[in-house]
Amino acid sequence: MSTTNWFLYIVKEAFLTEDEIMYTGEIGVGRCSMDPGIMEAPYGMMYVIPDDFVIEYHKKKGLKRVCSSVVRDAVENYFGVKLK
Numbered sequence: 001m002s003t004t005n006w007f008l009y010i011v012k013e014a015f016l017t018e019d020e021i022m023y024t025g026e027i028g029v030g031r032c033s034m035d036p037g038i039m040e041a042p043y044g045m046m047y048v049i050p051d052d053f054v055i056e057y058h059k060k061k062g063l064k065r066v067c068s069s070v071v072r073d074a075v076e077n078y079f080g081v082k083l084k
Contacts, residue, residue: 006054006066007032008075010083012044025084029071038079049078 011026022043034048057074058066076083 003035004031004033004051005036005048006030006051006071006074007034008047008049008072008083009041010045010047015043027068027072029068036078047075047079047083049075053078 007030009028011022011024014021014023016022031051032048034046036048036050039046039048054066054071054074057077058064058070061070063070072083075081
């Protein structure tokens with residue numbers, strides 16, 4: 001059984017996709033089946049945190065829907081880092 005967690009990806013080196021240019025500093029969030037941790041990824045860094053941590057973090061903020069800026073805050077809180 002695979003676990004669903006949340007990722008935050010930060011672009012560290014600009015790159016071209018099929019449809020657009022991703023610029024340094026852009027972020028993306030979403031769900032994944034990877035284990036929690038920090039890892040290098042092509043063109044950036046990937047931060048993965050547990051689903052239950054994201055849910056509880058949003059509840060503490062009084063939110064019912066997942067918001068990318070709160071996922072970013074949750075990642076910072078989970079790993080004890082400040083992302084640029």
